[in-house]
Amino acid sequence: xxxxxxxxxxxxDVTDKRYGEQSVxxxxxxxxxxxxxxxxxxxxxxxxxxxxxxISGLDNDYAGSVRMDGIVRQGTGSEIGFIFQEPRLFPWLxxxxxxxxxxxxxxxxxxxxxxxxxxxxxxxxxxxxxxxxGGQAQRVAIARGLFTRPRVLLLDEPFSAxxxxxxxxxxxxxxxxxxQHALTILIVTHDIDEALYLSDRILLLANKGGSxxxxxxxxxxxxxxxxxxxxGSSARAQWKSKILHDxxxxxxx
Amino acid sequence: MTPQSIELDVLAAHxxxxxxxxxxxxxxxxxxxxxxxxxxxLLGLVLPVAALAAAEIGVRxxxxxxxxxxxxxxxxxxxxxxxxxxLAAHIAASTARVAAGFAAGAALATLIxxxxxxxxxxxAILDPSFQALRAIPSLAWxxxxxxxxxxxxxxxxxLISIGAFFPVYMGVxxxxxxxxxxxxxVAALYGxxxxxxxxxxxxxxxxxxxxxxxxxGLSLAWMFMVAAELIAASRGLGYLLSDGRExxxxxxxLASIALLAVLGKSSDMLMLRLEQHVLSWRxxxxxx
Numbered sequence: 090x091x092x093x094x095x096x097x098x099x100x101x102d103v104t105d106k107r108y109g110e111q112s113v114x115x116x117x118x119x120x121x122x123x124x125x126x127x128x129x130x131x132x133x134x135x136x137x138x139x140x141x142x143x144i145s146g147l148d149n150d151y152a153g154s155v156r157m158d159g160i161v162r163q164g165t166g167s168e169i170g171f172i173f174q175e176p177r178l179f180p181w182l183x184x185x186x187x188x189x190x191x192x193x194x195x196x197x198x199x200x201x202x203x204x205x206x207x208x209x210x211x212x213x214x215x216x217x218x219x220x221x222x223g224g225q226a227q228r229v230a231i232a233r234g235l236f237t238r239p240r241v242l243l244l245d246e247p248f249s250a251x252x253x254x255x256x257x258x259x260x261x262x263x264x265x266x267x268x269q270h271a272l273t274i275l276i277v278t279h280d281i282d283e284a285l286y287l288s289d290r291i292l293l294l295a296n297k298g299g300s301x302x303x304x305x306x307x308x309x310x311x312x313x314x315x316x317x318x319x320x321g322s323s324a325r326a327q328w329k330s331k332i333l334h335d336x337x338x339x340x341x342x
Numbered sequence: 343m344t345p346q347s348i349e350l351d352v353l354a355a356h357x358x359x360x361x362x363x364x365x366x367x368x369x370x371x372x373x374x375x376x377x378x379x380x381x382x383x384l385l386g387l388v389l390p391v392a393a394l395a396a397a398e399i400g401v402r403x404x405x406x407x408x409x410x411x412x413x414x415x416x417x418x419x420x421x422x423x424x425x426x427x428x429l430a431a432h433i434a435a436s437t438a439r440v441a442a443g444f445a446a447g448a449a450l451a452t453l454i455x456x457x458x459x460x461x462x463x464x465x466a467i468l469d470p471s472f473q474a475l476r477a478i479p480s481l482a483w484x485x486x487x488x489x490x491x492x493x494x495x496x497x498x499x500x501l502i503s504i505g506a507f508f509p510v511y512m513g514v515x516x517x518x519x520x521x522x523x524x525x526x527x528v529a530a531l532y533g534x535x536x537x538x539x540x541x542x543x544x545x546x547x548x549x550x551x552x553x554x555x556x557x558x559g560l561s562l563a564w565m566f567m568v569a570a571e572l573i574a575a576s577r578g579l580g581y582l583l584s585d586g587r588e589x590x591x592x593x594x595x596l597a598s599i600a601l602l603a604v605l606g607k608s609s610d611m612l613m614l615r616l617e618q619h620v621l622s623w624r625x626x627x628x629x630x
């Protein structure tokens with residue numbers, strides 16, 4: 090999907106974000122179209138997670154602005170969901186209460202069961218987080234993210250703590266719900282294969298004082314979007330080696 | 343292989359561990375666990391039973407002077423004897439003092455501890471003073487309490503509540519301070535305001551530390567009850583202790599000590615039950 094200025098749904102401008110003396114993000118300008126899936130890669134500490142915090146509204150201590158549909162956002166809101174690296178479920182609440190956390194304690198709402206069904210966790214509403222496996226807990230976290238019917242979903246290395254097989258299942262799940270809900274997605278990942286599989290566009294953040302170093306928009310031919318998943322395909326291998334090469338170059342700086 | 347080509351059935355195998363087990367297997371494991379539990383209880387009994395038997399034999403054989411260490415059987419008969427002479431009233435008096443003092447101390451500690459834990463300003467105002475007060479050995483308050491409050495119930499209950507206060511206070515403060523920043527971030531993401539954050543995240547998350555404080559506070563409450571009653575009382579187990587000493591009745595002293603042990607242990611068990619019930623969500627080694 091090629092984005093033009095005209096269909097910029099999210100406009101993110103971070104002129105400066107610093108922790109103390111250290112500048113983490115500088116002159117970062119990002120335009121995201123509705124329904125686009127953006128993969129964010131870069132070395133540890135390059136500000137990827139900080140960028141997600143800023144977009145979500147959790148971090149308001151920066152110079153710049155985040156606009157959605159042209160309107161400047163202030164603070165957090167139900168239209169932007171956030172999935173963290175860990176499930177971050179509240180251990181004293183049941184699965185259903187966790188999913189409905191945004192709506193207070195009323196966990197009996199029908200919406201909860203729908204969300205759980207959507208992530209393959211139907212019938213787990215009364216379970217406690219301690220009874221879930223890591224993959225299951227992350228599914229519940231995704232259900233909680235979907236519960237408020239967000240338009241944007243931010244994910245910070247969401248699948249890095251689960252085994253390779255569970256990761257594939259969760260990646261499929263993410264793409265499926267993204268299509269169903271016409272979600273716009275920004276996902277931080279260390280895994281280039283994951284970025285290639287999920288993203289319409291991949292952005293490489295610069296190592297120091299991060300701005301966007303390079304951008305990749307792999308075109309997976311005119312066929313259906315599924316083709317990008319072919320690990321063996323030569324186009325995919327070429328993209329991967331190109332991105333790896335750039336990552337190495339960025340680290341060397 | 344593409345991710346899509348992998349069968350979806352595997353999801354079914356992810357069902358809850360307890361649900362996927364065969365019922366017979368669950369019962370088998372439960373009975374095995376019960377057996378192991380019973381075995382541990384029996385092991386724990388070996389030492390006290392051996393000591394009691396040694397004391398009984400030693401006294402009867404004349405190796406130990408009976409007026410210093412009465413035979414366990416004599417202590418038991420003293421207990422029965424006391425039971426006919428108002429032992430219940432002594433136990434009730436002591437238990438009531440512990441209950442009142444612990445309730446007052448723990449309630450106050452929970453309130454003040456929450457305020458200190460939740461507000462840096464309140465902490466700046468109160469915490470240094472409480473830390474200083476905590477450094478005072480609590481028994482040092484006794485003369486002052488007697489001067490101020492006389493020798494009635496009031497100084498005893500106040501002393502017990504001082505004893506119960508600090509462990510609970512420390513538990514609540516450290517519990518709130520120790521709440522996982524990551525959970526607080528989730529609450530912020532969902533726009534929880536201060537009061538909702540406290541009610542829905544900080545207090546539930548601080549519950550395990552609160553219960554640790556409550557259990558420590560309860561055991562200290564029993565300790566301070568004895569101290570208060572040893573000094574000035576006409577009823578209670580502490581009074582029985584000092585009465586037994588004054589009349590050179592080691593059997594009464596030992597009987598009172600045994601009763602204190604039973605009462606302390608039972609109240610701790612009740613608190614543990616409550617803790618396990620309230621904190622059943624906890625995913626820890628102990629609760630597995």
